[in-house]
Amino acid sequence: MPELPEVETVRRGLDRFVVGRRIDAVEVGRERSVRRTSRQAVIDGLNGATILRAERRGKYLLNPLDTGDTLMIHLRMTGQLLLAEPGAERPPHTHVAMHLAADPARGLEPAELWFVDARTFGEVVVFDPEFVETELPEVAKLGLDPLVDAPTVTDLATVIGRRHMRMKPLLVDQHVIAGIGNIYADEILHRARVHPDTVASTLRRKDFVLLHDAMLSILTAAVRAGGSSLKDNTYVDLMGEGGSYQEDHRVYARAGERCMTCGRGVIRRLPFGGRSTHFCPVCQREKRGGASPTRPRAAR
DNA sequence: AAACAAACCTGTGCGC
DNA sequence: TGCGCACAGGTTTGTT
Numbered sequence: 377m378p379e380l381p382e383v384e385t386v387r388r389g390l391d392r393f394v395v396g397r398r399i400d401a402v403e404v405g406r407e408r409s410v411r412r413t414s415r416q417a418v419i420d421g422l423n424g425a426t427i428l429r430a431e432r433r434g435k436y437l438l439n440p441l442d443t444g445d446t447l448m449i450h451l452r453m454t455g456q457l458l459l460a461e462p463g464a465e466r467p468p469h470t471h472v473a474m475h476l477a478a479d480p481a482r483g484l485e486p487a488e489l490w491f492v493d494a495r496t497f498g499e500v501v502v503f504d505p506e507f508v509e510t511e512l513p514e515v516a517k518l519g520l521d522p523l524v525d526a527p528t529v530t531d532l533a534t535v536i537g538r539r540h541m542r543m544k545p546l547l548v549d550q551h552v553i554a555g556i557g558n559i560y561a562d563e564i565l566h567r568a569r570v571h572p573d574t575v576a577s578t579l580r581r582k583d584f585v586l587l588h589d590a591m592l593s594i595l596t597a598a599v600r601a602g603g604s605s606l607k608d609n610t611y612v613d614l615m616g617e618g619g620s621y622q623e624d625h626r627v628y629a630r631a632g633e634r635c636m637t638c639g640r641g642v643i644r645r646l647p648f649g650g651r652s653t654h655f656c657p658v659c660q661r662e663k664r665g666g667a668s669p670t671r672p673r674a675a676r
Numbered sequence: 677a678a679a680c681a682a683a684c685c686t687g688t689g690c691g692c
Numbered sequence: 693t694g695c696g697c698a699c700a701g702g703t704t705t706g707t708t
Contacts, residue, residue: 378701408685435702452702454686469686495685497702514703541678550703557701606701608688650680652699 378451380522380555381598381621382611383435386457389614390430390439393459394476394489398426401475409471409493412501412512421445421502422474434518434554440505448501448512449491455498458490459614469494494610518554522591523599532591533584536576543579544572545649556591559604559628562654564590566627566637571660572653578663597624604628627654635659 425441439447472491503511547561567590605618631645641658
């Protein structure tokens with residue numbers, strides 16, 4: 377569920393309410409949430425540690441600790457991080473609870489930080505960042521982060537311009553660009569007027585300009601709105617508040633509706649690369665060379 | 677290199 | 693109301 381804007385919103389909550397505090401105790405309920413290492417490794421790695429910073433790379437939350445280790449949390453589909461008062465009743469599927477010490481300097485009372493995750497795809501890991509390549513290889517291999525790395529149009533063109541992948545699967549590929557998921561990929565392609573089936577290597581400079589602008593403006597606007605919360609309200613921030621960017625979605629979950637941009641097309645929903653994809657057939661006209669199933673390639 | 681399916685789990689919404 | 697099935701924001705792995 378959570379993509380870059382949602383994870384960034386959570387990161388900001390951590391920055392504000394959790395950074396600088398010591399973890400006095402840790403409870404791990406379900407072992408699956410800490411499967412990367414073990415229950416004991418997470419407990420030992422966090423007990424007595426102080427969280428120095430709250431960082432994010434793609435959809436990964438990275439929190440350096442004063443022990444030299446880093447606490448990584450990935451929410452995957454249904455994970456949540458919630459701040460609560462000590463002893464408060466925990467929601468179902470609360471798998472990890474960290475007891476945070478007070479921070480009198482900032483007027484913060486003791487609190488609990490909960491990792492809640494119904495589907496248990498998410499995970500909590502304590503690792504040594506010096507060995508990120510072996511301990512968390514996927515983090516080491518993440519592509520450009522649109523906000524952290526602030527890539528230019530040329531950076532974007534360099535990273536995706538020689539790929540023969542279709543744009544929808546490419547945008548959600550974390551090795552290429554980190555942080556974009558199914559919702560924002562659809563929104564970005566629509567704003568850039570690029571059909572999801574367009575092969576990346578056929579794009580022109582003007583397309584990269586449009587994609588770059590769409591990516592940056594949509595992601596920053598979504599962060600400003602606190603992310604997108606869908607009907608099930610699975611995504612909420614640290615304080616349990618939903619975001620409002622879903623109100624600005626132009627194509628995602630709008631199949632069958634008239635396009636709000638051109639007023640002519642009707643939003644379609646089709647699987648691309650196995651993911652349901654929403655687009656306006658008028659705004660995002662398929663161009664020649666973009667979408668043939670057997671892509672003829674001149675030998676060279 | 678790229679496409680595709682399956683796997684990991686649970687909850688929800690829909691058609692009947 | 694109840695049942696069964698399709699589907700869901702992510703990512704990895706194994707095959708073509």
